[in-house]
Amino acid sequence: MTVLSKTVPFVDLTIQHQPLQTAIEKAMETVVKRGDFVLGQALREFEREFAQACGVNYGVGVASGTDAIALGLQACGINEGDEVIVPANTFIATVIGVIKSGATPILVDCDPETALIDLNAAAKAITPQTKAIVPVHLYGQMVSPSQLLDFAQAYNLIIFEDAAQAHLAQREGYTAGSIGKAAAFSFYPSKNLGAFGNGGMLITSDEEVAQNVRTLRNYGAPSKYYHTQIGSNSRLDTLQAAILQVKLPHLSQWNQLRNQAAKKYDQGLQLLADKGIIPIQNVSDRGHVYHLYVIRVHDTCTLNREKLQDYLLERGIQTGIHYPIPCHLQPGYKELGYQLGDFPHAENLCNQILSLPMYPGISSEHTDWVIEQLSLRIS
Template structure:
């Protein structure tokens, strides 16, 4: 019988702690503090501490974390923000919501992370910040980020939506820049049972600004000192996340170990033009996603391989099929096909394989053996 492998399976995570989650939810219901309650404050402090940062401010989603975090940093109309073109569109939306202009930079094809060697070309007098996207769970080099932003006098903001407790060069994700934005979308390494996000920062004043922005711009009840919005982490979501947080390092380690198994098993497929991305973060890479490249050397295109795997019970994904600069809604930014060749090539090659805590070695082998069988035409 052929083993089917899901893209994500939450049962390994949730079943052992289900009673704790139920109890945490019940306590919120009993207290009735559903909006900005006790549990939100507890989780904000716990997640900030786990990330090596002083302050956490829970918001409604990861996109709001970027937008409100940048707004609190003083980013606004007339400013330019450097953004990797190879990212989820939420990064771009976060910039646009401040009134600033996103300025794209291509990626390193070996890691899919921003190519900081190309970034100096786009710096202008209007450039105020760089967003480092720690894509797929791997951090951008802290040393290179700090060297670049210091040399050009730029704010460093981290999009760590896929990098909960990731590490590199002795630094945790979220602790490098003036602020960082996270998502707690259910499929994240630390995910809720709905939307949620958080802004991390070591700047007390900045944290207070985000608290104000998230709650209608109110510095105190019914006193609206800022142009704010309604974006608050629900107490129920915070309760769930607080239960899950102590297990996160274990879950991240399980992902990293599964990725190591993938790396080893996939080595023979390099002869068929299939390669994983390079891991420059070692055990600090938390593998929110495990992504391979199906290059032009492969006998099958990425799309044909994905279809064949699906027919054989192997679920996969594509993160992401259209680079940000080619998305229809953002054509007004003035970019065209050919502007960012690495990102455009990767968009045709990338395939995300099953990855979740509890993914067994047998499942990894099944995925790779199925790829090999499809590629070889068996």
Template sequence: MNKISFVDLNLQHQPIQHQLQQAIQAVLAQGDFILGQALADFEGAFAAASGTKYGIGVASGTDAIALGLQACNIGAGDEVILPANTFVATLIGVLRAGAKPIFVDCDPQTALIDLEAAAKAVTPQTKAIIPVHLYGQMVSPLQLLDFADTYKLLIFEDAAQAHLAEREGYRAGSVGIAAAFSFYPSKNLGAFGDGGMLLTKDADVAQKMVRLRNYGASQKYVHVESGTNSRLDTLQAAVLLTKLPHLPQWNGDRLRIAQEYDQELAPLADVGISPLQNHSHTGHVYHLYVIRVDDVCPLKRQQIQDKLTAVGIQTGIHYPIPCHLQPAFTYLGYQPGDFPQAEKLAQQILSLPMYPGLSSSQIQAVVEAIASTLSSEQQQLLCI
């Protein structure tokens, strides 16, 4: 079997290589490497594509969360609700803003935040909720807006994996007061290095974010905030601006691939292999395609992953340790068993190859390799 990579960026970049080279060359000729014209153009274009008003490019998705929360006036003394099963950047952003993270469990069928659990976590100190649009699927905007209205909280979206995702008439980044995006190279919209952006509909938040990313300056050498240096490079913005018009097609290809996976995997449901549920229909942008290896499966996840690796199929786990059990954050006081659904998912989930250009034959090869592994195990059990 030919090797099947977990991600293959060359399939995206080769058809538009000339456009990318032209965009980079234009920045080199212009020489505006910091806060240049391509950045301003991309900020406006990505905000408009996402259904909101302002975009502020920063150095990473983590900075978009940390500085974005500060721009929303969330800090010391404030509690922020977030799911335990997210990438650690969500947690680090809350801590860097000076706020207190309050973890809650997730829905085991979608891996998205459990809003009923979140409701039980609200206290008088709760200022905001961070719905993580995990794996490319949005948390229900209508439920979020109702939740925020009921408890008088801000919605700050972590949309790092959900570029142009849609649900219930909203696009990721347009639901709450602000939203953080990452442009890490493997994202649906990826740069040629690190990068991030805050989107917001609020002019005051946008203006504060502009200051915070640039040493807190309201004008050159006048510093009105305790800011930092976190600016999306003009070269990276030029790359992203070039790729943005292709994103709907790439997202559509991801949806096609996910639908083929769903169909091919359906016969394996009885032996404990099933994908996470899609409640967004065509609005899911499938940054990752994640399956569960349930308890009824005759093999453990690690055994399946090892077998796939042995035949040249790369996989991943997103994420193997929930945030509340990470060694660096034991001081927050959480214990094993606090969030059973997140902890169980961490032991069961497996991310399969997913990227625009993945062929039907490759999808079939991945599923056939899983089925073959399970079939071999069942045959061995029958011989015992």
């Protein structure tokens, strides 16, 4: 058995939490003393601050990114019988959110170089029932805002962004969440801005949409005990909001550190391109916030992905696959009517992609070790 020379975790949250420990504990203590654990002051403040950071007017905290999609689409007027275009290569939560809104997800293929939704493929999927498109800013990189806006205008569609992996990502002068009618974010602990549990937010510049989500998240009640809609119980806890409020001012710097680490990977892996190791393409430069750093292990590589992943783990390097099965091939979603071969780019990527360790503060020693081990095995 190989002796581990170094241990490189896939994610290490302690690096960002330790310097903030005192501030986080004080923020939590303030909430405890105030006793406003549900829909409290820290939540209202964080909603406003996060929306402002994204360049929109309103934020509404909910229980998860999935609920942000579901309730957000409902608030935008999406109903049963409507169709919503979604990329096949996304986390299943995107599809679940559409289904929970009452709409039918219509899956489409992706660009094999960027892994982002293919708008040409989306255009071919348009029907009279198509009412919205959910572009997923996958891995921390935005879908082109200009292309999205042109697409939505051409087909009279609502743009509802899934920005769960793209906190403060930028492209073409836009910040993630500011392109369309509304957007959903997740604050799952490993996200670029993560809570100490589950959480999410809907952001928008449309006051009516924001108010609708406030109502829907709170039992369909715009005021206490007055229920105008069939809503749900989906609220971002005040304690979680207080923690996120402490972390938010550091997010831009953390994103920069992720981008810098990605550039180190890019430079170190250049010589492996002709050997079948190719990073997912960055077309956003510094606007990419690298929630994940993903490479493709091509068929031309001397080692298949599974063996490469095992090899790296033997040397203390943790990796991930995001995601190993595309949405249309998930067993629980057979009723959508798709089958193997429908989305070849998404299917091919699922067999190739490998996520390398990535988090703000990952050391040069660790990134160098990952590059060195990849180079030694592949060369």
